[in-house]
Amino acid sequence: MSMRQYLRPLVLLLLLPLASCYIPDKFRGELRLSRYGDYAITYEGDLIYAPIMHDYAGGRITPENEEEKNNNIYKDLVRDPAIKDIKRVGKGRFHVKYERMGRLGKVQLTAFLRRDARLLSMKANEDGSIIIDANGVKPGDAQRMAELGITMEGEFRITTDANVLKHNATEVRPYGQYQVYVWKMENALSATPTLIILRDPDPRRPL
Template sequence: MAADWLKRLMAVAVLLTLSSCYIPDKFRAELRLSRFGDYDLTYKGDLMWAPILDDYRTGKITPDNEAEKIENIRKDLSRDIAFRKIESRGRGRFAVEYERAGRLGQVQLVALIRRDARILMLRALQNGGIVVTANSLRPSDAQTLAELGLTMEGEFRITTDANVVDHNATEVRQFGAYRVYVWKIDGPLAPAPHLAMVRDSDPRRPLPPPPSSKMQP
């Protein structure tokens, strides 16, 4: 019975993996996720608007329109008020800081950056499961990004006290009552992070205190 439940849960995770035009690079990101579905998601690093690379290659970006194109990307990112910093580094690359917190509903989807440009997705399911899935690239697309020099290097962590039933973390560390799941991303061909947990159904139980500082364990 438990095996069938896990298969259904992971099938949903695979179906929900979508591509994004924003590519993360040189980043550190952390998701603090409680057994009740409370979350705090932070991202610090670079985001690259991938389509602009082809615009540079084909000559669509010129000295006359480059500033406008870059500003349009900045405006697109600023649609999400969770961005605390958006700073252009040129050629479609932005240094950003992002933080979003809340509690997942019984059935809900939360995405970084948003649903039509997903890098990371949290999905609460009717059966009480919560699936965290990072954007997955097709091997051909990943190879193209590597050839273009996009390193996609970074580290992603999930800190949780929940009952985790599946994950592909690089390593797992114990930190008091929490486990810290760590993914070391070393390029576009690295496996996309995923984690599945079962939510605690008793909302009256108090939340445990969070770790004393983020990204420290």
């Protein structure tokens, strides 16, 4: 299997919370991460703009301003070239398909969706470790999300052939020479993904 085939995007998931402007819901996503730091991340599911949900709940969205406010969210999302398809669902909710590939530098921080709207971060460190971490949700925020009809339900996977030092996956499955770490999200209080690997030096592509 070539590296390009290994990193070919699938149709899958990602995560998290009110620490970001966007909340994932009804989603499937996957991060494929090689032991050298190459990655492919895919997501298919809903993204909900949290501030507008509070505006709806507070009665601040009116027939006069609703279209403009939702159009502004749409414009914010479509400026990201990694979003390959987007459909309006209504009330600040958009169904999106997201695909991005890259290679982490020796020291680098990258994020899904992006640095200022972080749902999942990938941090490469000088010591060769790569930390994958999703934002968590406080119990009070989870209760508020439930009141707003946001379940944050979905599944996230990390597929890797790297040396995994730590993880909190609910399930681990072998897949050839790879391991698949699975997080099943039932609600906003479900455990959010954390995984740490130790990267191997790549003799073909030195950092």
